[in-house]
Amino acid sequence: MDLYSILEPDHQLTSTKSLKLVELNSEILQAIENKAELRLKSASTKDYPVLVTASKTFKIRQKNHSNCVLLLSEHNGDASSYARFSNELVLTPTEPTINLRGISVLTQLSELTKKGPITLESVFENSPMSEQEFARLRPELNLVELEGNAYVLHEELVRDCLSSILRAIIEELVESGNEMNIMTRLQSLNKQWVTDVVEKHQEESYPSEITQTVLAKYTKESDGKLAFLNEKVVRLYGVLLLKNNTQEMKEDDFALNLKLTMPFNYHPDIKLEYLKGNFITENGFIRYFAESDLSENPVERISELFKLKKEWKLEDIEPFVARINTKKIKTDKFLIKYAKVRRVGRQTVVCAKT
Incomplete structure (x- = not known):
């Protein structure tokens, strides 16, 4: 049975079935010792297989060998045996992905x-x-x-629900005399209190499945307390504002319009870095551009970036090349292979090789 065969459970080992040698890592070994459930999964019969514990995912890859012998011995050392093998399965941690096909x-x-x-x-x-x-x-x-x-x-449905949640909470805080420290209070809210307030004040009735999902994404829970993740909230509103404006905006106008789109009395810090990978700035103007629209091929991606701008500041181009920098080396060193990187005063700038 090779690596890409369909794996079917078989409770009886027969001569028609072969065994695979697997190198166990510490997490898998511990799961086996604890008699925890291990599962083989794949997005489809054509995708790679993974082995999962309750909390981690490991990609299964085949490592080939030549002229290898496996020596085995009994615990008491009275007997030994050997077996030749040409490959083994190696388990490597991998980033989990949700299969959204058909949704x-x-x-x-x-x-x-x-x-x-x-x-x-x-x-x-x-x-x-x-x-x-x-x-x-x-x-x-x-x-x-x-x-x-x-x-x-859809992101706009998420934004509308989040706005409704924030307005409900802020309204309740104002009514209880916390108008002067709303942003501080939004960093420590009783989880059950939030649920009750949202049900009481929501302008539009969203199903609890939606409100709980939005809260799970835009708050952090600790010891029954919720804290709003202001950076993620700003990113949601900011990206949608850029998407819905077909023309370039002055950076100052964008910051002002972004504040106006947020619920009344909600005043988080607004920084462009929160929106990284979703905008381009040039000559004081800002416009929407998504990193995900670029090619996965490094050479093609770099070429596309220089068609957008002839010269980039290192910190501005970094979000757009992070995906192709798979070895996670310093961005300036990574870009030397594809572009010209030089210092201009205190800044590092990147431009195309000529």
Whole structure:
């Protein structure tokens, strides 16, 4: 059986079945010793297999050898045996991914459908990842289940729900006399209190599955307390503002408009670095551009970037090359292979090789 065969459970080892030698890492060994469940998963029969514990995912790859012999001995040392092998399976940690094939994007609640339901359980079963990783990443992808069907919430629906949540909480804080320290209070809120307030004050009734998903994404929980992640909130509002403006804006105008789009009395720090990978600035103007729209090929990506701008500051180009810098070396050293990197005063600038 080679690595890419379909793995089927077989309770009886027969002469028609072969064994694979697997090099166990410490996490897998500990899981086996603790008699924890291990699962083999794959997004489809054509995708690579992974082995998952309750909290981690390991990609299975085949490592080939030549002229190798495995020596085995009994515990008492009275007997020994050997076996030749030409390959082994190696387990390497890998980034978990959620399989979103076939899942609809929900832009408004009136679009709910019962046709061809895909549940969150089936999404998890078909995703090469562990249960804990799925629970952590599901809110990050705006993934929810409504009326038995899984959806990815559109960013504008997420923003509208988040606005409703923030307005409800701020209204309650103002009514209770906390108007002067709202931003401080938003960093320490009782989780159950937030749930009750949202149900009481929400202008539009969002299903609890949506509000809980939005809260899980834009707050951090510790000891039953919730703290709003202002940087992520600013990123959501800012990226949508850029997307919905087809023309360039002055940076100062953008910052002002961004403040105006946020709920009244919500005043987080606004920094362009929060939106990194989603904008380009030039001559005091800002416009939307997404890193995800660039080629995955390093040479092509660098070429595309210099078609957008002839010269980049190192800190500005960094978010757009981080994905292709797979070895995580310093950005200036990484770019030397593809571009000209030089110092201009206190700044490092990057331009195309000529």
